[in-house]
Amino acid sequence: MTGTIDTVVPELADPTNVAAHLAAAADLARAAAVETADGEDAQVGDAVALRAEDVPDAATHYFAADKPGYRGWYWAVTVAGPEGDVNVSEVVLLPGPESVVAPAWVPWTDRLRAEDLGPGDLLPVEDDDERLVPAHAALDPDSEEGAEAAETGPGVREVGDELGMGRPRVMSREGRLDAAVRWSDGDFGPGADMARSASAHCGTCGFYLPVAGSLRAAFGVCGNGNVPADGHVVHAEYGCGGHSELQVDSGSLVAVADLVYDDGVEMEPEPAGSHG
Numbered sequence: 001m002t003g004t005i006d007t008v009v010p011e012l013a014d015p016t017n018v019a020a021h022l023a024a025a026a027d028l029a030r031a032a033a034v035e036t037a038d039g040e041d042a043q044v045g046d047a048v049a050l051r052a053e054d055v056p057d058a059a060t061h062y063f064a065a066d067k068p069g070y071r072g073w074y075w076a077v078t079v080a081g082p083e084g085d086v087n088v089s090e091v092v093l094l095p096g097p098e099s100v101v102a103p104a105w106v107p108w109t110d111r112l113r114a115e116d117l118g119p120g121d122l123l124p125v126e127d128d129d130e131r132l133v134p135a136h137a138a139l140d141p142d143s144e145e146g147a148e149a150a151e152t153g154p155g156v157r158e159v160g161d162e163l164g165m166g167r168p169r170v171m172s173r174e175g176r177l178d179a180a181v182r183w184s185d186g187d188f189g190p191g192a193d194m195a196r197s198a199s200a201h202c203g204t205c206g207f208y209l210p211v212a213g214s215l216r217a218a219f220g221v222c223g224n225g226n227v228p229a230d231g232h233v234v235h236a237e238y239g240c241g242g243h244s245e246l247q248v249d250s251g252s253l254v255a256v257a258d259l260v261y262d263d264g265v266e267m268e269p270e271p272a273g274s275h276g
C-alpha cells in the first residue's frame with residue numbers, strides 16, 4: 001500500500017454514498033486491474049478508497065499501484081450497473097500526491113522567451129492573438145481601442161497614418177497594457193537600481209524621445225549614446241546619471257587658500273640717514 005485514504009486520495013475519504021452492490025464489487029474491480037497489469041497480481045496493491053460517481057449506479061474502487069516506475073500511483077477501477085448486473089466500466093492508472101508526473105502542459109507560445117528567437121527563425125502570430133486588433137477597430141469609436149484613441153486625440157490620426165502604411169493590425173488595448181507592465185517592471189522601469197539612485201528622471205531629460213500613441217505619457221526611447229539605456233524603451237520615471245540637465249560642480253572638494261602673488265622681490269625698509 002502506498003498510503004492511506006487521507007493522504008493518497010483525500011477527497012475520496014467518504015465511501016458512504018456508494019451503493020452496497022457496487023461496494024461489494026471490489027473483487028471484480030481488482031481482477032480488472034490485474035488483467036490490465038498484464039496479469040501481474042503483485043502490481044495491484046491494497047484497496048485505498050471507494051467513491052460514488054456522479055451518475056447513478058456507478059462507483060470507483062482505488063488500489064495502490066505497486067508497478068515499477070509508478071511510485072505513488074493508484075489503479076482506479078470504475079464499476080457500474082444495477083444490482084445483479086455490475087460490470088467494469090473503466091480501468092486507469094492515476095497519480096497520487098507523491099507521484100512523479102510531467103509538468104502541466106504550457107503552450108509553446110507561452111514557453112517561448114524573447115531570447116529564444118535567433119536569426120532566420122520564424123515566430124508567426126496567431127490570428128486570434130489578443131495583443132492585436134484589426135487596424136480599423138482602432139478607428140471605430142464604438143470599440144474599446146477606438147474610444148481610447150478618441151480620448152487621446154492625436155492617436156486617431158496616428159493610427160490613420162498607420163493604416164495608410166498598410167498595417168492590417170495594430171496593438172490591442174490588452175497588448176499595450178502587457179507591454180506597459182513588462183517595460184515598467186524591466187531594467188529601464190522606475191524600480192530599477194539605476195532609476196532609484198538617479199537624481200533626475202527621463203521625463204525631463206533632453207535625450208528622452210516619447211513614443212507615439214497612448215503609451216506616450218509613460219514611455220519613450222533613450223537617445224543618449226553614452227548611457228546603457230541608449231536605444232531602449234525607458235519609463236518616464238526611469239533615470240540615469242546621463243540626464244541632460246545634470247549640473248556637475250567641478251570645484252575642488254577641499255578648501256583652497258586665497259591666491260597670493262609672489263614676484264620674488266623682497267622689499268626691505270631703507271636704513272635711516274642713508275639719504276644724502
Ligand code: SF4
Binds near residue numbers: 200206224238243
Ligand atoms: S540619458 Fe538617462 S535620464 Fe536621459 S533619457 Fe536616457 S536614460 Fe533617461
